[in-house]
Amino acid sequence: MNLQNILSEIEKVDADVYERIDHVSRRHVFHNFLKKAAAGIAPVAFGAVLNKAYGQGMATVVDVLNFALTLEYLEAEFYNRALSSSLVMGNEGQMTFQQIALHENAHVALLRSALGGAAISKPNFDFTAKGSFPDVFSNYRTFLAVSQALEDTGVRAYKGQAGRLIPFPDVLKTALQIHSVEALHAAKVRYLNGNKGWITGNTGFPGAVYAGEDNTSQGGASVNGLGGIGFGPASEAYDEPLSKEAVLAIATPFLA
Amino acid sequence: MSILPMNGGKLNFYFFGSMEKLPKDTTDISQLLTGKESAALGRRVFLRYLGATAAAGVALSACHNEIDDTVARGAGRAGDVIDLGDIGYSDVGVLNYAYALEQLEAAFYTQVMMTPYSGINGYELAQLRDIRDHEISHRELFKAALGSAAIPGLTPNFSSINFGSRASVLGTARVFEAIGVSAYNGAGNLIKNGDYLLLAGKIVSVEARHTAIISEMLNPMTSSFAGNDIVAPSTGLGEARTPEEVLTLVRPFVQETINGKNARR
Known part of the structure; x- marks a missing residue:
C-alpha cells in the first residue's frame, strides 16, 4: 500500500478523481507532486492538497491511517524503550516482546509509507501516564498491565475504524491484517498476565x-x-x- | 446425490441477487452508518438484508423439492456439492462462507472435548472448552442470521486427525485458527454492509486470540503466538487468503464438496 494505491482506491469509487483533482493541479503536475510525496520531499502537506481536491473520501483515509499511526507510534516506542531498559522480563518475556516490537515497528513504517507527506510526526510519550504507572519500566508486572491495556485497546481501535474504510478495499484489507496481529499480541500478553486470552x-x-x-x-x-x-x-x-x-x-x- | 438445482448448475448467490435487489451502493450505506440517527437506519438496512435473503431462501428450498424430494433439508452429506458461488457478489455469500468455516471449527472442538487427547491437563481442557463454546456461538449466530438462506449443515471429515494425540489435535487447531483468521482478513473487504463487517471484525480478533493461545500450548515460551509463519515479519501484517485459497485448504476436512469463486466487487 502506498500513495499511488490510495489514489487508485479512490479511482475505483470515483472514476472522476483526476478531473476533481484538476481544479487544484493539472494531472501531470499532480503526479509529479505524488512522486515527491512518495520520496518524502513533498513541500506541502499531502493530506491538505488531497482533501481540497477530493474532499471527504481522502480525508477519511488519511484520518484513519494517522489515527492508527498514533497508536502504533505509542506501542512501538513503548516496547523499544522497555527492551532497551533494565526491565527484567526473563527469556519468555524477551522472546515475546521482541516479536511484538518487530511488528509494531513494522506497522509504523508501513503506515508512514502509506501516508507519505500526510503522516503525522511521532508525539513525545510519557509511559508513566502522568505518574499513574511510575515503575512501568522497572516492574515487570506494571509493564505487563500497561502492555495488555495497549494491545486490547489497539484491537478495539482498528475494529472501530473498519467501517469507514469500506469504500477503500485495499486499505481496509491492510487495516484488518494489522488488527488481527494486535489480537495475537493481546492474547499472549494477557496469558503472561495470568488472564485468559479472551x-x-x-x-x-x-x-x-x-x-x-x-x-x-x-x-x-x-x-x-x-x-x-x-x-x-x-x-x-x-x-x-x-x-x-x-x-x-x-x-x-x-x-x- | 446432489442438491444442485435443475440446471445442474450453480446454487449460488447470483440467484439471490436476481430474486431481490439488494442494496449495492456501498458508499451510501457506509456513509449512512455514522452517527446516532443512522444507527437505527443501519439496523433497518440490516433487517432489510435479512428479509430479502430469507425470501430468496424460501424460493430456493422450493427448487430443491422439485428436483429431489429425498434430499435431507438442513444437513448436507458426502458427495453433495455445496456451491457458495461468487462469494463477494452479495453479503449473503460472505456470511455463508463464514458459516461454513465456523461449522468446521465448532465440529472440530466439539470432537476434541468429547474425546480429549491423552495427557490433557486442566488448563488445556478449560481453554479448549472456551474455544469450543466461542465457535458454537459464531456458528449459531451465522445460522440464525442467514435463516433459510443458510447453506446446509456440513459433515466433517476428520479422518486425518488423531484425536488421541496432543500434537495432532493442537497442530490441527492452530492450522484451523490461522486459516480462519486469514479467511476473514481476505474476505472483509468483500462485505458491503457496515454491520456485517463489524460483526466479522468482532469474530476475527477472537479467532486470532485462539491462534495465540493454541500456539502457546503447542510451542510454549516461543514467538509462535505471532510467529513468522503467520505474520510477515517485514510488514507486521497477518495472513489474508482469498476464498478459493481457503476452500482448497478446508476441502479435505468436509465430506461435502464446497465450491466457491473469488469475488468480484
Missing part, C-alpha cells in the same frame, strides 16, 4: 479499555444463551469496537 464480560484494567466488552447483542440478535452458550463465553466470543474518541481518551495520558 475478554470475559467487561473485566480488566483500566476499566475504560474494557467498557462495553460485555455486550452480547450481535447483529441485532442476543447471543446470550444462543446455542446453549451462556453469558461468559458468549461475551468472550465477540470483541467489541471502541470509538476514536474513546481510544484517544485512553491514549491521551500517555502523551507527554
Whole structure:
C-alpha cells in the first residue's frame, strides 16, 4: 500500500478523481507532486492538497491511517524503550516482546509509507501516564498491565475504524491484517498476565479499555444463551469496537 | 446425490441477487452508518438484508423439492456439492462462507472435548472448552442470521486427525485458527454492509486470540503466538487468503464438496 494505491482506491469509487483533482493541479503536475510525496520531499502537506481536491473520501483515509499511526507510534516506542531498559522480563518475556516490537515497528513504517507527506510526526510519550504507572519500566508486572491495556485497546481501535474504510478495499484489507496481529499480541500478553486470552464480560484494567466488552447483542440478535452458550463465553466470543474518541481518551495520558 | 438445482448448475448467490435487489451502493450505506440517527437506519438496512435473503431462501428450498424430494433439508452429506458461488457478489455469500468455516471449527472442538487427547491437563481442557463454546456461538449466530438462506449443515471429515494425540489435535487447531483468521482478513473487504463487517471484525480478533493461545500450548515460551509463519515479519501484517485459497485448504476436512469463486466487487 502506498500513495499511488490510495489514489487508485479512490479511482475505483470515483472514476472522476483526476478531473476533481484538476481544479487544484493539472494531472501531470499532480503526479509529479505524488512522486515527491512518495520520496518524502513533498513541500506541502499531502493530506491538505488531497482533501481540497477530493474532499471527504481522502480525508477519511488519511484520518484513519494517522489515527492508527498514533497508536502504533505509542506501542512501538513503548516496547523499544522497555527492551532497551533494565526491565527484567526473563527469556519468555524477551522472546515475546521482541516479536511484538518487530511488528509494531513494522506497522509504523508501513503506515508512514502509506501516508507519505500526510503522516503525522511521532508525539513525545510519557509511559508513566502522568505518574499513574511510575515503575512501568522497572516492574515487570506494571509493564505487563500497561502492555495488555495497549494491545486490547489497539484491537478495539482498528475494529472501530473498519467501517469507514469500506469504500477503500485495499486499505481496509491492510487495516484488518494489522488488527488481527494486535489480537495475537493481546492474547499472549494477557496469558503472561495470568488472564485468559479472551475478554470475559467487561473485566480488566483500566476499566475504560474494557467498557462495553460485555455486550452480547450481535447483529441485532442476543447471543446470550444462543446455542446453549451462556453469558461468559458468549461475551468472550465477540470483541467489541471502541470509538476514536474513546481510544484517544485512553491514549491521551500517555502523551507527554 | 446432489442438491444442485435443475440446471445442474450453480446454487449460488447470483440467484439471490436476481430474486431481490439488494442494496449495492456501498458508499451510501457506509456513509449512512455514522452517527446516532443512522444507527437505527443501519439496523433497518440490516433487517432489510435479512428479509430479502430469507425470501430468496424460501424460493430456493422450493427448487430443491422439485428436483429431489429425498434430499435431507438442513444437513448436507458426502458427495453433495455445496456451491457458495461468487462469494463477494452479495453479503449473503460472505456470511455463508463464514458459516461454513465456523461449522468446521465448532465440529472440530466439539470432537476434541468429547474425546480429549491423552495427557490433557486442566488448563488445556478449560481453554479448549472456551474455544469450543466461542465457535458454537459464531456458528449459531451465522445460522440464525442467514435463516433459510443458510447453506446446509456440513459433515466433517476428520479422518486425518488423531484425536488421541496432543500434537495432532493442537497442530490441527492452530492450522484451523490461522486459516480462519486469514479467511476473514481476505474476505472483509468483500462485505458491503457496515454491520456485517463489524460483526466479522468482532469474530476475527477472537479467532486470532485462539491462534495465540493454541500456539502457546503447542510451542510454549516461543514467538509462535505471532510467529513468522503467520505474520510477515517485514510488514507486521497477518495472513489474508482469498476464498478459493481457503476452500482448497478446508476441502479435505468436509465430506461435502464446497465450491466457491473469488469475488468480484
